[in-house]
Amino acid sequence: MSIGQKSGRPRGKSYAHRAGVSALALSLAAAMAFTALPEMVQAQSYAFNQVRIEGNERIESGTILSYAGITRGETVSAGELNAAYQRIVESGLFETVEITPQGNTLVIEVTEFPTVNRIAMEGNRRLKDEDLTALVKTQPRRVYSPRQAEQDAQAIADAYLQQGRIAAQVTPKLIRRSNNRVDLVFEIFEGGVTEIERIGFVGNQAFSDGRLRRVIETKQAGLLRAVIRSDTYIEDRVAFDRQLLQDFYASRGYVDFRVTGINSELSQERDSYVLTFNVEEGQKFNFGRIGVASELPEVDLAAFRNAISLKSGKAYSPAEVDKEIIRLERLATREGLNFVRIDPQVTRNDRAQTLDVTFNLTRGPRIFVERIDIEGNTTTLDQVVRREFNVAEGDPFNPREIRETAERIRALGYFSDAQVNAREGSTPQQVIVDVNVTEQPTGSIGFGGSYSTTDGLGASISFAEQNFLGRGQRLSFGINTASTNQAYSFNFVEPAFLGRDVAFGLALSYRETSYDSADYDTATGIFRPSLTFPISENGRLGLRYTYRYTDITDFDEDEVGNVVISEAEEEARNDHMLGYTLSYDTRREGLDPDRGYLLEFGQDFGGLGGDNNFVQTDVRAIAQTLVWNEEITLRATFQAGAINYIDGDSRVTDRYMMTENIMRGFEYAGIGPREVNDAEDIDSPLGGNYYAALRFDAEFPLGLPEEYGISGGVFYDIGSVWGLSDDTIEKAGDxxxxxxxxxxxxxxxVSVFWDSVLGPLRLNFSTPVSKEDNDNEQNFSLSVSSTF
Structure with a gap:
């Protein structure tokens, strides 16, 4: 009897053992033949006085014998002999195994798997060797395992799948070397990118397909986008889109919304997908009655009712409910009510399509935080993660607070994954909070070019690090050059100055300008340390000191007027300013998907030993809302500023110049006070001590396929720059x-917005409605589009 197995060469991704049990089959056939004899024939059995191991080089004979489980002198059956063979094979150490009884001797002949000499990748261009090698668990100078090689090949194929290359194929191949060594080569066929040809929705009525396509991360790859920014089919991203749709509808009152299925149809060429999301919107619900209830005697219900900000009639949103729970829990903490939990009870009224919400104050379990364990942060310091917690060891445990902490940690942007979980501590009344994070790169280096109608052609070099030295600090510097200006900047922010919720910032910048429309050059340097901290849920206060250096150089006496000449002849100015900015931004919470607004008011007080004493005031207000099922964005922006000199006078480098970012339709410094002499062909803009501008914008789709990334808009701007002191006017002379x-x-x-490979661009085509004779209009401008 001989039981054996020999492994052939690897084929594809599968390496299956081929078992040969011919001797066992012969013995069974013989047993069946002898059943015709009148006497019972006993099953075949063996007893060995000796077991001989052959072919092993690295693995000890005793180890092989232990896998076989056969003891000298022990009687074993053919079935037990086959089981011994299977145990040796399943050890995964041998390429071939053969068991042969020879009289009183059992011969076990093995061929060990070779040692991996090196691992190589062939055929890969899209992914680097080092990136793929990091996915492979097979290691050089280790025993080769066909099963592990198959898993490694699948891991490489999955990496290509995440890039949308579902046709990628990975085949492991062995190259035999001397001394029972092999080179393991992964032959890779990368295949093409499988793009999303079309994304459709079935069952949606409240929102159009175009609006829903803007919600999900997966995008279509069409005629233009195939050249500019092709999007690929990635299963994980499509699955995430389901949750994005769920959140989108839930925040707008559609509490019954669900995605019933996602159909992905692969084309016959296997190069594109058609995605279809099947949805059920349900009815839209608004908030009904809002109340507070509690059976706890120490609770002052009136105080909690006054803290409620929810109003009836507003579209129901789980985020709004969570916001109220947070507000009530904070009030309970201030009132000294520990272990009080806010349990929202929602009552549905289908007839009125409203949801009544009652916030029940209940007594929660007395559980404390024993400790907080942080793991996985190889670069980021523990204190950076820990400061996102609003609780410390010994504080009452609040599950909601832990969930919010997890979201804050993920929002830092330092980690590709962050898991925060609580488990029972040393006693049932204590919990241990485990934080497991996975680091990701947080720095970037940029080299780029730019063009705008204001600054012309330019080049830039930049460096930014969002987690400097693992301390959560932000560091950046940049060099930008253009035909009309050169700028150098350095910025540093410590978000938790002295361990508090206070951001310390340090900004340094130097800029030289040479606008053709001004006919003189300027130099401006700024040194500005600042402190910014919250003063309310949506409000922040910033305090700053500013040193500013300004100078006027290289003016052309034949082109500029007497005012600029007089100001340029003065020495460079050194201003010292103390300032503040108050801001209120409802976008911080993002709880209202249809609207938001920003209010800013700031002042700088010049003096402190500087060249001039003055007060500069700046105001900005922005309001935005979405209408027509969120297809159209309406935005109104008001900006204004005033410089009032107490001692001294402003220069052209201090005064406001209107730019296209404030008012469109006119060149830089194209409107405002000017010094004019027609005889000498002088028309020199001077800027003003005051400015105000009001902008109205509407943005909407143009009906083009979303994959083009093109939308449109219209705008109307009105504003002015004005105001010069009497001393400045006297300098003009004749x-x-x-x-x-x-x-x-x-x-x-009208505007055209283009989500291009260079970034979001905005093309403005404008014409003045009201203007003055000496104003310089600008009918076209190109700039980087910014969002509110």
């Missing part, structure tokens, strides 16, 4: 000063 008084200008235009 020249005329125009538009020193307030004179409103306005313009209308």
């Amino acid at each position: 020249n005329d000063i125009l538009y020193s008084d307030f004179t409103a200008r306005s313009s209308v235009g």
Whole structure:
């Protein structure tokens, strides 16, 4: 009897053992033949006085004998002999195994798997060797395992799958070397990118397909996007889109919304998918009655009712409910009510399509935080993660607070994954909070070019690190050059100054400008340390000191007027300022998906031993809302500023110049006070001590396929720059000063937004509606589009 196995060469991704049990089959056939004899024939059995191991080089004979489980002198059956063979094979140490009884001797002949000499990748271009090698668990100078090689091949194929290359194939191949060594080579066929040809929705009525496509991360790859920014089919991202749709509808009152299925159809060429999301929207519900209830005698219900900000009639949103729970829990903590939990009870009214919410204050279990364990942060310091917790060891345990902490840790952007879980501590009344994070790169180096109608062609070099030295600090510096200006900047932010919720910032910048429209050059340097901290849920206060250096150089006496000449002849100015900015931003919470607004008010007080004493005030207000099922964005922006000099006077480098970012339709410094002398062909913009501008924008889809990344807009701007001191006007001499008084200008235009490979671009085509004779209009501008 001989029981044996020999492994052939690897084929594809599968390496299966081929068992040969011919001797066992012969013995069974013989047993069946002898059943015709009148006497019972006993099953075949063996007893061995000796076991001989052959072919092993690295593995001890005793180890092989232990796998076989056969003892000398022990009687074994053919079945037990086959079981011994299977145990040796399943050890995964041998390429071939053969068991042969020879009289009183059992011969076990093995061929050991070779040692891996090296691992190589062939055929890969999209992914680097080092990235793929990191996925492979097979290691050089280790015993080769066909099963592990198969798993490694699948891991490489999965890496390509995440890039949308579902046709990728990975085949492990062995190259035999001397001394029972092999080179393991993964032959890779990368295949093409499988793109999303079309994304459709079935069952949606409240929101159009185009609006829902903007919600999900998966995008279509069409005629234009195939050249500019092709999108690929990635299963994990499509699965995440389901949750994005769920959150989108839930925040708008559609509490019954669900995605009933996602159909992904692969084309016959296997190069594109058609995705279809099947949805059920259900009815839209609004908030009904809002109340507070509690059976705890120490609770003052009136105080909690006054803390409720929810109003009836507003679209129901789970995020709004969570916001109220947080507010009530904070109030309970301030009132000294530990272990009080807020349990929202929602009552559904289908007829009125409302949801009544009652916040029940209940007594929670007395559980404390024993300790907080942080793991996985190889670069980021523990204190950076720990400061995201609003609880410390010994504080009452609040599950909601732990969930919010997890979201804050993920929002840092330092980790690709962050898991925060609680487990029972040393006693049932204590919990241990485990934080497991996975680091990700947080730095970037950029080299780029730019073009705008204001600054012309430019090049830039930048460096940014969001987690400097693992301390959560932000560090950046950049060099930007263009035909009209050069800028150098350095910024540093410590978000938790002295361990508090206070951001310390340090900004350094130097800029030289040479605008053709001004006919003189300027130099400006700024040194600004600052502190910013929250003063309310949506409000922040920033305090700063600013040192500013300004100088006017290289002016052309034949082109500029007497005012600029007089100001340029002065020495460079050194201003010292103390300032503050108050801001209120409802976008911080993002709880209202349809609207939001931002209010900013800031002042800088010049003096402190500087060259001039003045007060500069700046105001900004932005309001935005979405209408027509969120297809159209309406936005209104108001900006204004004033410089009031107490001692000294402003120069052209201090005064406001209107730019296209504030008012479109006019060139830089194209409106406002000017010094004019027609005889000498002088028309020199001076800027003003005051400015105000009001902008109205509407953005909407153009009906083009979303994959083009093109949408449209219209706008109307009205504003002015004005105001010069009497001393400044006197410097003009015989020249005329125009538009020193307030004179409103306005313009209308259309915009084209293009989500290009260079970034979001905005093309403005405008024409002035009201203007003055000496104003310089600008009918086209190209800039990087910014979002509110």
